Amino acid sequence: MAEALARISQVQDWGMIQIRADLSRAGDAIAEAAGVALPGQGRITTDGSRTLGWMSPDELLLVLPRAETAEALAALQDALATEHALVLDVSDMRAVFRIQGAKALDVLMKLCPADLAAMPQDGLRRTRAAQVACGIWRETDGYVLIGFRSVTDYLRGILTGAAVPGTQLDPR
Template sequence: MSEPVSALGGATHQGFATIREIGPLGMITLRAKPDVKGLAAAVKAVTGTALPAQRRIEVNGDRAAGWMSPDEYLLILPYADVAAGLAALAAKLKGEHHLAVDVSDARAVFRIEGAKADQVLAKLSPVDLARLEPGELRRSRAAQVAAAFWKDGEGYTLVSFRSVAGYVMGLLTHSAQTGSELA
């Protein structure tokens, strides 16, 4: 079996904020209506977290569960644990209407860190970052591409499609250039 490779090989940039491509991370898209019997227990079995509320992400160490839409959740876990996670979901949700898919290799993940990390995203996304609370997950865009991001600590985690990882890294790098801070 081949080893997983992140989209950009762990690319980094140091400007007024630090940009890092992280990964590979395990990711499962889980489609299920919130009233599906056993859904909360299934998410807890895979991530160790509660079922996230609307526009929230629940984090438990290297695992997380994020609300993506009224019937979609993003489960994040170690890459090597995805097969076991899918099996646990299948067992816990047996007979219930749901869909669980491994999207690990279809996504790229970035960290934007530093005291001015919010300025990097403010240049790219139509989100009022001053109002974005820790643990709040926002689906939006980074310039012209779909992205989801959340604040944790002194930084943000951003998820995009792997096919546009180079573009997103370029956007983040350009937005974090020293001397381009917002007034």
């Protein structure tokens, strides 16, 4: 069998906090409590261990080591106590995969209708992999894909299948 186009691995040790708020009012408080600068539209910011991603005009996703989730959740809740905001630990609701290697983009292009090649280095794109909603951003040697935990096996299967050389998958 030919070597895979990319390495597919599931990440198990990340925590995730969904933050919904008026970012123009609460952005500075969120950045301070999260320990990461506020990202621009369609972007991520990172300090190496924490990543803050722009998900929509009033939504951010903080990705961090799972062991730091409870403390960060409390800090964000305190920082936004006077705001109309939602801060929620969604770690157990999400599945995370790394797609790594020189042909990682080729794997995702088989599955996603978005032009991921045009995504900036610090970009975050909400799209779909086959029929599954997901978020994708770049890493040094590949990409991170986040989807719903309820479709973990399906995501693993389509990513692994797309990594097989010569396969052609229809993302529709």
